[in-house]
Amino acid sequence: MSSRDLILGRVRAALRDAPVVPVAPRDYRPAGTNRADLDVLIDRLVDYKAEVYRVPSAEVAATAARLAGDGAVLVPPGLPEEWRPAGAYADDHLTADRIAEAGAVLTAAAVAVAETGTIVLDASPDQGRRVITLLPDVHVCVLRPAQVVASVPDAIARLDPCRPLTWISGPSATSDIELNRVEGVHGPRHLHVLILTD
Amino acid sequence: MSTFLGMPVTAPRGVGHLRGDQSFPDAAREALGNAQLRRNLRHATTTIRGKSGRVIAELPDWQELRDAGSAIKADAMARLPELLEQLETRVAEAGGVVHWAADANEANAIVTDLVRRTGSDRVIKVKSMATQEIGLNEALEAAGITPVETDLAELIVQLGDDKPSHILVPAIHRNRSEIREIFLRAMPGVDPALTDDPPVLAAAARRYLRETFLSTKVAVSGANFAIADTGTLGVVESEGNGRMCLTLPDTLITVMGIEKVLPTWQDLEVFLQLLPRASTGERMNPYTTMWTGVTPGDGPQNFHLVLLDNGRSAVLSDPAGRSALHCIRCSACLNVCPVYERTGGHSYGSVYPGPIGAVLSPQLTGVADNASLPYASSLCGACFDACPVKIDIPSMLVHLRNKVPHGRAERAAMAAAAYTMDRPKLYASAQRAAKLARILGRRGRGLPPPLSGWTAGRDLPEFPKQTFRDWWAQREQP
Numbered sequence: 306m307s308s309r310d311l312i313l314g315r316v317r318a319a320l321r322d323a324p325v326v327p328v329a330p331r332d333y334r335p336a337g338t339n340r341a342d343l344d345v346l347i348d349r350l351v352d353y354k355a356e357v358y359r360v361p362s363a364e365v366a367a368t369a370a371r372l373a374g375d376g377a378v379l380v381p382p383g384l385p386e387e388w389r390p391a392g393a394y395a396d397d398h399l400t401a402d403r404i405a406e407a408g409a410v411l412t413a414a415a416v417a418v419a420e421t422g423t424i425v426l427d428a429s430p431d432q433g434r435r436v437i438t439l440l441p442d443v444h445v446c447v448l449r450p451a452q453v454v455a456s457v458p459d460a461i462a463r464l465d466p467c468r469p470l471t472w473i474s475g476p477s478a479t480s481d482i483e484l485n486r487v488e489g490v491h492g493p494r495h496l497h498v499l500i501l502t503d
Numbered sequence: 504m505s506t507f508l509g510m511p512v513t514a515p516r517g518v519g520h521l522r523g524d525q526s527f528p529d530a531a532r533e534a535l536g537n538a539q540l541r542r543n544l545r546h547a548t549t550t551i552r553g554k555s556g557r558v559i560a561e562l563p564d565w566q567e568l569r570d571a572g573s574a575i576k577a578d579a580m581a582r583l584p585e586l587l588e589q590l591e592t593r594v595a596e597a598g599g600v601v602h603w604a605a606d607a608n609e610a611n612a613i614v615t616d617l618v619r620r621t622g623s624d625r626v627i628k629v630k631s632m633a634t635q636e637i638g639l640n641e642a643l644e645a646a647g648i649t650p651v652e653t654d655l656a657e658l659i660v661q662l663g664d665d666k667p668s669h670i671l672v673p674a675i676h677r678n679r680s681e682i683r684e685i686f687l688r689a690m691p692g693v694d695p696a697l698t699d700d701p702p703v704l705a706a707a708a709r710r711y712l713r714e715t716f717l718s719t720k721v722a723v724s725g726a727n728f729a730i731a732d733t734g735t736l737g738v739v740e741s742e743g744n745g746r747m748c749l750t751l752p753d754t755l756i757t758v759m760g761i762e763k764v765l766p767t768w769q770d771l772e773v774f775l776q777l778l779p780r781a782s783t784g785e786r787m788n789p790y791t792t793m794w795t796g797v798t799p800g801d802g803p804q805n806f807h808l809v810l811l812d813n814g815r816s817a818v819l820s821d822p823a824g825r826s827a828l829h830c831i832r833c834s835a836c837l838n839v840c841p842v843y844e845r846t847g848g849h850s851y852g853s854v855y856p857g858p859i860g861a862v863l864s865p866q867l868t869g870v871a872d873n874a875s876l877p878y879a880s881s882l883c884g885a886c887f888d889a890c891p892v893k894i895d896i897p898s899m900l901v902h903l904r905n906k907v908p909h910g911r912a913e914r915a916a917m918a919a920a921a922y923t924m925d926r927p928k929l930y931a932s933a934q935r936a937a938k939l940a941r942i943l944g945r946r947g948r949g950l951p952p953p954l955s956g957w958t959a960g961r962d963l964p965e966f967p968k969q970t971f972r973d974w975w976a977q978r979e980q981p
Contacts, residue, residue: 309603312761312812315512316583319820326581329574333567333773349786398800401717401751421779421787434801435750435792439743458772466733466768467597469798472775472791477743480783481656481672482679482701484547484554490655490705491712492743492790 336462339455341419343500346453349422353475354488355496361503366390369411369445372497376408378445379437383430384411388447396437404436409443410493415470417453418460422475424448424498425460427468435469444473444493448500511817512605513869519607519638519813520666521868523852527875530850540847543678548838554784555835561786562776571773573893576829579766580819586731586764587810593734597796599806604758606813611642613809614723614756618648621754621805623721629738629748630654631725632832633758633811635667635854639723650723651715653744655708662689668848668856670834671782676847679704712744722748722803726759727831728774729808732767736808737793739778749792755803760811762819762828774831777891782833814867823902827863829892836886836896842879851876858886862899870906877903934970 306314347357360368362385369378370390378393388411396404404410413431414424424446426432438444454460464470477492488494514521523530534540559565579586591601604610618626626643628634628650640650640661652661659674660667663685667673674682683699690711697707727739736757738745749755765771779788797806819825837843837857848856853864853873861880865873877900886896909917923933969977 307603308605308609311605312603312810312816313584313587315812315816316587316761316819319511319816319825320581320583322822324577324581324822324825326578327574329571329578330567331571331773333564333571333776336772353785353789405717418787423787428798428801435746436802439746439750457776458769461769461772461775466730466735466793467795469795469801470791470793471746472787472793474785474787474789476789477741478789479655479705479742480551481654481659481674481742482682482704483543484550484672484675485701486785487701487705489702490709490742490744491653491716491747 334456334458336456336458338458341453341455341459343419343450343453346417346419346422347500349419350475350498353422354478355422355475355498357498357500359502360499362387362501365411365447365499365501368499369409372443372445372495373408374443376406379404379407379410379441381412381431381433381437383433384413385431396433399437401436401440405440407441409445409497410437410441411445411447412438413447413449414452416460416463417448418455418457419453420456423460424473425464426471426473427464428470429468435471438471438473439492442493443495443497444476445497445499446473448498450501511820512812512814513817513872514814514867515606515608516868516872518611518642519636520854521636521814521864522872525852527846527850527852527879530852531846531879534846534850537847539678540676541845543676544844544847546678547672547675548844551784551838555781555838556784558780558784558786562780565780568773568776569891569893572777572831572891573829575765575770575773576892577826579764580762580825580828582766583761583764583819586766587761589731590729590734590764591810593731594796594806594808597734599734599796599808602807602809604809604811604813607637607811610637610758610809610811610813611639614639614758615642615646615648617754617756617807618643618721619646621721623648623719625649625651625715625719626721626723626756627651627653627715627719627748627752628657629722629724629740629745630657630673631723631758632670632854633725633760634723637758637811637813639758651712651719653712653716653748654740655705655742655744658708658712659685662686664689666849667854669837670832670855670857670859672834676849716744716747716751720752721754721756722752723756723758724748726757726763727778728771729759729764730766730768730771731764733795735768735793735795737771737791739788739791741783741789743790746790746792749794750802752803754805754807756807756809758809758811760813761815778831778833781835781889781891817869818863818866821866824862824866824899826894827859827866827899829894830859830863831892833891835889835891839885839889840880841883841885842881846879851879858896858900859894862894862896862903865903870903871908874907877907931970931972934972937966937970
């Protein structure tokens with residue numbers, strides 16, 4: 306007998322008393338309860354040590370170039386042209402070393418959750434492969450106000466689970482030393498969020 | 504086949520970390536003598552209780568989320584066979600390979616074989632309770648494969664040749680200066696000028712692991728949840744080591760207990776709110792990675808999911824104990840437990856310490872193999888109040904105490920006590936006779952054999968010089 310049949314057989318035997326379970330009550334705030342509040346998002350992002358800038362689209366490129374310091378800006382292949390700083394290089398099956406040497410990576414996002422200060426990437430062409438937002442030390446992420454939702458249920462309703470998803474709430478951090486939050490372990494140590502004003 | 508007649512099959516002996524070398528009272532007695540440990544634990548649990556309380560208070564619907572979380576888990580357990588089959592189908596459709604492991608030995612063999620077939624002699628690991636439970640690291644090492652723990656706390660434990668003592672923060676028993684000493688002693692290439700400043704310690708781990716992340720072809724992870732209707736898996740983390748392991752290697756092997764499955768994608772909206780606030784006391788943890796099978800050109804191109812029983816079906820077979828499987832490993836119950844705060848995690852013997860460990864470990868192994876754990880509690884109920892999925896741990900502890908094999912002397916003594924308490928005259932004379940016990944066993948010393956077993960884990964109360972009945976009879980009449 307396969308282990309699959311063995312385990313499923315054990316589980317069915319364990320449930321012989323056929324426990325009757327009522328339909329789960331969902332009396333919590335469902336998707337659509339509140340409208341997204343940009344001020345809440347900014348407050349939560351800043352609280353978890355992300356830096357937030359309100360900029361028009363025309364200033365994205367210059368802002369990203371400045372945040373990259375002396376390094377070049379890495380962009381995903383599908384980033385809108387007008388955001389792309391001069392001298393930026395696009396990910397095209399780049400090696401890990403080439404990705405890691407970027408001064409900053411500049412991407413769009415799929416959704417942002419105001420209540421938790423979370424940005425979700427779904428690997429669309431304007432966000433790129435997961436690795437490009439992982440190895441550079443600085444991540445600059447552009448948000449359109451229409452992408453901001455109020456709560457986690459709103460985000461779940463918008464996202465496609467079949468895409469690889471990365472939920473980001475502030476820069477890399479750990480609480481493993483005496484349960485104090487310390488920013489900056491393995492992921493990008495700096496997260497900058499540009500919220501478009503146009 | 505006896506299995507189908509319903510004989511529950513518990514986790515096998517001789518493999519993994521579900522059984523301690525000592526009983527809880529013996530291990531706790533040693534731990535209580537360690538003042539540094541108690542200071543570290545009190546500081547850490549006090550900090551996290553405060554953080555967690557503040558972010559939970561921000562949500563007006565916390566109780567409704569708990570109700571939903573509890574009910575979704577009960578529903579998932581009641582429909583476990585169909586959900587597991589659905590998950591298997593969805594993962595396979597998305598390009599993953601699903602394996603079934605009846606116990607720790609089989610899971611270790613499956614993972615070892617998968618790693619061998621890649622030709623790699625090293626794996627990077629994301630912190631995972633399931634792989635700690637089955638002793639995967641020991642199995643890999645025995646096969647000549649080096650497992651590298653990448654979570655900071657797990658790294659501290661691994662470099663210190665230590666054992667994890669907390670579900671969320673396995674090195675909670677170490678303070679910053681102890682961590683510095685471990686790094687200086689055991690971390691290759693560490694800067695000898697290392698200080699005990701937490702950001703400096705974190706930066707040392709970043710430097711040490713970066714090259715390993717980039718050069719290792721195989722990763723092993725656990726999973727916080729699996730979604731049956733989409734085949735999506737998720738890992739919730741903080742440092743980015745999870746993202747590294749789940750993104751960079753060619754091959755990803757995920758070991759997951761069968762109880763982690765959730766019915767629908769929408770169910771995540773509940774657990775992604777409950778878990779971070781109850782666990783690290785954050786509105787959301789820094790990073791959560793979700794993946795469905797294999798994505799061409801992005802992340803590991805070979806994905807294996809190992810579904811682990813190892814006693815879970817035995818837990819499911821007890822209607823009064825099965826809700827222990829609802830646990831989402833947040834560790835809120837540890838952080839509020841007065842017993843855990845004083846004894847630390849090692850005293851519980853199992854990788855699952857604290858209140859949830861005291862109900863989960865004995866059920867996974869069979870109560871006889873962890874007989875002291877159902878007593879590792881004052882039954883104060885703080886764990887039940889703190890649990891984000893409302894597991895009634897105190898009631899379960901009492902239920903399990905009734906399943907613990909009791910010694911003959913204790914059973915005889917209890918039967919005699921019941922007989923006496925049923926008969927008022929006999930009871931009154933027994934109370935007077937109890938004064939004799941003042942001589943037999945003074946407070947703190949316990950009873951003499953054969954009743955010493957009963958007082959090994961309990962203080963014998965000091966008997967009063969006078970019983971209430973005697974005082975009533977002799978009192979001055981007004």
